[in-house]
Amino acid sequence: MEQQALNKDLISNPRLWRLAIRINENKVHIVLLCSVEDNSLIYREIPLDSATLSQQKALEEVIYDNPLLLSDFDKIDCIIESNKFTIVPTEINDIDTQEKIFKASFPNFEGTIIDNNIAELNATILMGVDNEIINFLRRTFNNPRILHHLTPLCTYFHRKNRLGNTGKMYANIHDNHIDLLSFNKDSLQLANTFEFREPIDAIYYILACRQMLKLDPESDELFIAGNNDIREAITPTLREYLAYVMPIIFPAAMFKAGKDALNAPFDLIILPLCE
Numbered sequence: 001m002e003q004q005a006l007n008k009d010l011i012s013n014p015r016l017w018r019l020a021i022r023i024n025e026n027k028v029h030i031v032l033l034c035s036v037e038d039n040s041l042i043y044r045e046i047p048l049d050s051a052t053l054s055q056q057k058a059l060e061e062v063i064y065d066n067p068l069l070l071s072d073f074d075k076i077d078c079i080i081e082s083n084k085f086t087i088v089p090t091e092i093n094d095i096d097t098q099e100k101i102f103k104a105s106f107p108n109f110e111g112t113i114i115d116n117n118i119a120e121l122n123a124t125i126l127m128g129v130d131n132e133i134i135n136f137l138r139r140t141f142n143n144p145r146i147l148h149h150l151t152p153l154c155t156y157f158h159r160k161n162r163l164g165n166t167g168k169m170y171a172n173i174h175d176n177h178i179d180l181l182s183f184n185k186d187s188l189q190l191a192n193t194f195e196f197r198e199p200i201d202a203i204y205y206i207l208a209c210r211q212m213l214k215l216d217p218e219s220d221e222l223f224i225a226g227n228n229d230i231r232e233a234i235t236p237t238l239r240e241y242l243a244y245v246m247p248i249i250f251p252a253a254m255f256k257a258g259k260d261a262l263n264a265p266f267d268l269i270i271l272p273l274c275e
Contacts, residue, residue, distance in 0.1 A: 003044055003046070005065060005066055005067075006030070006032075006042070006044060006066035006067070006068035006069060007066075007067060007068055008067055008068050008071060010042065010068055011032070011034075011068060011071065014068075014071035014072050014073050014074075015072060015073070015074050016034055016035055016036055016037075016074065017032055017033060017034050017035070017040075017071075017073050017074060018032070018033050018035065018073055018074055018075040018076070018077070018272070019031075019032055019069065019071075019073045019075070019076045019077070019141075020032075020033075020076075020077040020078075020079065020268050020271050021069075021076075021077070021078050021079065022078075022079040022080075022081065022149070022265055022267070022268045023059060023078065023079070023080050023081065023133075024080075024081035024175075025048070025050055025055060025081075026047065026048055026050060026175075027045060027046060027047050027048055028044075028045075028046045028048060028059065028062050029043075029044070029045050029046075029264060029265050029268055030042075030043065030044040030045075030046065030066075030069070031043050031261075031264050031268050031269065031271075032068075033257055033272065035074065038256045038257070038258075039256065039257070039258045039259075040257065040258060041257040041258035041260050041261050041264075042258075042260065043260035043261070043263055043264045044066075045263075046062050046066075048062065049061065054132070055130070055132075055133060056130070056132035056133050056136050059133065059136065060136060060140075063140060070140070072142060073142075075145075076141045076142065076143070076144040076145065077144065077145045077147060077271055078137050078141070078144045078145070078146045078147065079147050079148075079149050079151075079152070079267060079268060079271075080127065080129055080133070080146065080147070080148060080149065081149040081177075081193075082127055082128065082129065082148060082149070083193065084106055084109060084127065084128035084129075085125055085126060085127045085128065085148050085150070086101060086102055086105050086125075086126050087123055087124070087125050087126070087188070087191060088101055088123070088124050088126060089122055089123065089124070090117055090118075090119060090122045090123060090124050091122075092124065093115075093117075093124070098113060098115060098124075098126055099113055101126070102126045102128065106128055109128045110131075111128050111129050111130045111131050111133075111134070112128070112129050112130075112131055112134045113126055113127070113128055113129075114126070114127045114128075114129055114134070114146050114148070115127075116147055116148055116151040118151065118154050118155055118158075118188075120155070120158065120159075120186075121154060121155075121158055121186070121187070121188050122186075122187070123154070123188050125148045125150060125151055125154070125191075127148040129146070134146070149179070149193070149267050150179060150181070150191050150192075150193065150267075152267045152268075152270050152271050152274045153170070153172060153179055153181055153191070153266075153267050153270075154181060154188060154191055155274040156270045156273060156274050157170045157181050157183070158183055158186075158188070161183040166219050166220055166221055166244075167182070167184070167215050167216065167219070167220035167221070168182070168183065168220065168221045168222075168223065169181070169182045169190075169206070169209070169210060169213075169215060169220070169221070169222050169223070170182070170222075170223050170224075170225070170248070171202075171206060171222065171223070171224045171225070171226075172224075172225045172226045172248075172266050172267065173202065173224065173225070173226030173227040173230050173231060174226050174227060174265055174266070174267075175227075176195055176196055176197065177193050177194065177195050177196070178193070178194050178196060178202045178205055178206070178226075179191075179192070179193045179267075180192055180193075180194065180205065180206065180209050182209070182210075182213055182215070189213055190209060190213060192209075199230055199233040199234045200234075200237075202230065202234055203234050203237055203238060206222065206234075206238065207238075207241060210222075210242075217241055217242050217243060218243045219243070219244075220244075221244040221245075221246070222238065222242055222244065222245045222246070223246055223247070223248045224245070224246070224247055224248060225247070225248035225266045226265075226266055231247060235247075248266075250262065251269075251270060251273055253272075253273060254269055254270070254272070254273070257269075
């Protein structure tokens with residue numbers, strides 16, 4: 001079924017709405033949410049024509065084919081899924097030092113380095129974005145906030161982690177990737193994304209990271225969000241090794257946004273809860 005284009009007549013007053021866009025190499029996820037109206041959420045998943053166009057040109061095509069996205073929204077967030085990132089302490093805030101650290105991991109990178117400061121975790125995610133992409137986003141949208149896809153997950157799960165005394169690992173599954181995050185009291189122990197082909201690979205990454213972090217299989221908990229099919233496929237096997245494996249409860253505050261919230265990527269839907 002072909003999706004309806006996002007035309008300007010869908011929204012009467014964009015200043016009451018926020019726009020969130022999630023970009024990876026293959027597709028764009030779009031969420032529009034009204035701040036004063038329940039059940040208002042609009043969600044679209046649009047493939048990028050990456051076979052014939054550059055990522056920037058394919059993204060440009062999607063944006064201009066959906067003219068509503070060019071409206072004057074109250075707030076605009078752009079999440080970029082990228083494997084070009086590193087995490088440093090917040091105290092490292094000098095641009096030259098950040099660049100040196102980033103280039104140590106990605107010596108051939110020639111784009112723009114974006115820093116996402118997560119003050120409550122004393123951590124900053126440094127993300128590399130191609131110049132063409134970052135320039136397009138900044139000239140197309142009014143003051144967009146540009147985030148690495150792990151940034152909202154770090155903030156949201158850290159706040160959840162404060163409840164209870166047991167150790168917790170969080171997994172978020174999207175397409176053929178799994179985000180794994182773990183915290184030690186108020187410190188970030190792990191935040192990384194792994195690509196997998198089969199569900200058994202996702203199980204391997206979870207168990208290997210837990211072993212590396214010395215998490216207790218009997219007492220330290222595992223919570224899983226994201227793709228329902230893969231989550232259901234891996235949970236029985238994980239429960240053979242871990243005493244506590246549970247789905248992440250969908251945030252109650254977002255249920256009133258609209259039923260399409262259940263279909264959007266988890267890191268995109270929790271953005272309003274990370275402020």
